[in-house]
Amino acid sequence: MKSLSIRRAHARRVVRELTKLYPDAHCALDYQNSLQLLIATILSAQCTDVRVNMVTPALFARYPDAAAFAQANQADLERMIQSTGFFRTKAKNIIACCKLIVEKHGGKVPATMEELNPLPGVGRKTANVILGNAFDVPGITVDTHVGRLSRRLGLTVEEDPAKVERDLMELIPRKEWTMFSHRMIFHGRQVCHARKSNCEHCTLIKICPCIGVEDAPARITRPKKVNAANKPETMFEE
Numbered sequence: 001m002k003s004l005s006i007r008r009a010h011a012r013r014v015v016r017e018l019t020k021l022y023p024d025a026h027c028a029l030d031y032q033n034s035l036q037l038l039i040a041t042i043l044s045a046q047c048t049d050v051r052v053n054m055v056t057p058a059l060f061a062r063y064p065d066a067a068a069f070a071q072a073n074q075a076d077l078e079r080m081i082q083s084t085g086f087f088r089t090k091a092k093n094i095i096a097c098c099k100l101i102v103e104k105h106g107g108k109v110p111a112t113m114e115e116l117n118p119l120p121g122v123g124r125k126t127a128n129v130i131l132g133n134a135f136d137v138p139g140i141t142v143d144t145h146v147g148r149l150s151r152r153l154g155l156t157v158e159e160d161p162a163k164v165e166r167d168l169m170e171l172i173p174r175k176e177w178t179m180f181s182h183r184m185i186f187h188g189r190q191v192c193h194a195r196k197s198n199c200e201h202c203t204l205i206k207i208c209p210c211i212g213v214e215d216a217p218a219r220i221t222r223p224k225k226v227n228a229a230n231k232p233e234t235m236f237e238e
């Protein structure tokens with residue numbers, strides 16, 4: 001494995017390229033406050049953000065705060081969120097989560113990982129979305145796009161999202177964590193798809209080792225640097 005300093009230098013290049021590509025990347029969910037973001041993020045599991053954004057205006061109008069969600073009738077809530085999939089589990093989690101927010105946090109969404117993570121339906125991924133976007137606390141959100149791209153870009157070899165997050169935290173400067181996540185998600189949605197990676201149309205090809213990509217084009221611009229002994233060495237060869 002490459003040294004930490006080499007892996008960090010590679011990660012910085014990835015950050016730079018993604019920043020150039022997606023300067024205005026942002027959370028695609030519609031929300032006005034931390035509670036709405038929390039509910040929308042729970043609903044976004046196994047569902048598109050577009051679909052969630054179709055459901056939430058009526059939902060937030062009917063349930064304006066955590067107390068209202070905590071007292072919701074489960075069948076009513078299920079009906080309103082049915083189109084987002086897994087609606088029974090999501091409705092159950094939303095009600096239980098909001099009950100805890102009311103009982104333990106005075107009706108306000110807490111702003112730390114330690115307090116968010118134990119809430120029903122809130123894993124580290126959701127907690128990092130809330131921290132990064134509602135509270136300006138840097139967080140790396142490892143969804144399916146961030147995990148896949150991190151492996152293809154050679155930033156991790158891990159499959160488990162918690163381990164991917166740990167590797168990225170080591171490589172990516174803390175102040176970049178939230179925007180890095182948005183930019184990786186944008187790139188995963190627009191270019192580096194799960195089934196077809198589109199390497200031939202990707203500007204990251206000059207720095208990406210395309211790990212695990214079977215149809216990656218032959219690399220003719222593999223980045224090279226000269227080491228102290230004046231021997232060329234590539235960034236990605238093991």
Ligand code: SF4
Pocket residue numbers: 149152153191192193197198199200202203204205208209210211213216
């Ligand atoms: S070069 Fe290919 S594998 Fe690498 S980020 Fe671009 S599309 Fe994905």
